[in-house]
Amino acid sequence: MTVLMVGKKVAKYKMEYLQDEMNYLRSKGIVPNVEIIRVGGKGDARTYENSIKKKFDYLGIRHHESIFPEEITDKVFLNFMKKKNEDDNIHGILLFRPLPSHLTDHNLIVPEKDIEGTAPFNVGKIMNGKMNGLLACTPLAVMELLSYYRIVLQGAHVVIVGHSAVVGKPLSIMLLNHGATVTIAHIYTKNLEEITREADIVISATGKRGLITKNHIKNGAVVVDVGISVDESGKVHGDVLFDEVIEKASYITPVPGGVGDVTTTMLASQVLKATKLAMSKSREYQLQ
Numbered sequence: 001m002t003v004l005m006v007g008k009k010v011a012k013y014k015m016e017y018l019q020d021e022m023n024y025l026r027s028k029g030i031v032p033n034v035e036i037i038r039v040g041g042k043g044d045a046r047t048y049e050n051s052i053k054k055k056f057d058y059l060g061i062r063h064h065e066s067i068f069p070e071e072i073t074d075k076v077f078l079n080f081m082k083k084k085n086e087d088d089n090i091h092g093i094l095l096f097r098p099l100p101s102h103l104t105d106h107n108l109i110v111p112e113k114d115i116e117g118t119a120p121f122n123v124g125k126i127m128n129g130k131m132n133g134l135l136a137c138t139p140l141a142v143m144e145l146l147s148y149y150r151i152v153l154q155g156a157h158v159v160i161v162g163h164s165a166v167v168g169k170p171l172s173i174m175l176l177n178h179g180a181t182v183t184i185a186h187i188y189t190k191n192l193e194e195i196t197r198e199a200d201i202v203i204s205a206t207g208k209r210g211l212i213t214k215n216h217i218k219n220g221a222v223v224v225d226v227g228i229s230v231d232e233s234g235k236v237h238g239d240v241l242f243d244e245v246i247e248k249a250s251y252i253t254p255v256p257g258g259v260g261d262v263t264t265t266m267l268a269s270q271v272l273k274a275t276k277l278a279m280s281k282s283r284e285y286q287l288q
């Protein structure tokens with residue numbers, strides 16, 4: 001039998017915890033507040049952005065959006081970022097990427113408001129084996145799914161396919177911090193099949209539809225699909241050939257309906273974490 005790892009179930013479970021945390025903050029008179037920033041009109045994240053706002057509204061997290069034209073100068077943009085970084089009423093900043101190439105994307109967000117965990121300070125913390133900082137949301141969603149279904153990580157061989165800075169790399173470090181043996185495969189990897197077939201857990205995050213077939217999977221492996229690709233008719237697909245891989249997997253995530261449904265919940269969780277960092281005036285974060 002194969003167990004379907006259902007994102008909505010995991011999200012619901014996590015949301016109950018977040019609601020308790022919101023109640024605590026409310027009792028202290030604090031309402032978490034996020035600044036969402038977008039430069040230029042393009043980008044494929046509109047549906048994602050809408051589901052973020054819906055989740056924030058549901059929890060009672062305040063949010064405000066600033067949208068700038070593509071032509072904004074580096075100086076004006078940096079000034080704006082500085083203002084938001086220094087505004088005590090803002091607990092988290094979400095800056096949609098990529099930015100236009102003339103803008104410098106370096107240390108734009110102070111670490112304590114970096115709810116997506118991409119600032120160098122937060123990346124450094126996780127590299128040092130500390131999981132108490134702000135972390136990347138998609139890798140966190142994968143960790144939450146694995147934990148909900150009680151997948152043992154200590155000693156497990158995990159093969160991650162995809163080495164992106166937002167998914168593959170941070171996820172590999174989180175898994176390492178939990179005692180897994182981690183292999184990262186990527187576009188230049190030779191004999192992908194042979195490598196993934198060794199894995200107890202295969203996690204694919206490439207956006208390449210149909211990349212992972214039954215030949216890539218050993219019997220009883222756990223398969224997590226982080227890939228998203230959209231076809232001509234607007235239908236969302238993962239990296240994994242679900243119908244054939246499910247025959248061999250012990251646990252598998254569907255797309256849609258798997259990791260994607262947990263990601264926005266983990267972003268909300270990071271907002272609450274950032275709010276608590278601000279409340280406690282975390283010394284660690286003050287010192288950087």
Ligand SMILES: Nc1nc(=O)c2c([nH]1)NC[C@@H]1CN(c3ccc(C(=O)N[C@@H](CCC(=O)O)C(=O)O)cc3)C=[N+]21
Nearest residue numbers: 044045047048095096097098255256257258259260261
């Ligand atoms: N700072 C920053 N953070 C981001 O997270 C970010 C970004 N910049 N720039 C753009 C990309 C793009 N992106 C998407 C996320 C989900 C879907 C998506 O289609 N999600 C499906 C879920 C599919 C599933 O269930 O797995 C949905 O919402 O229905 C698309 C695009 C985020 N991005």
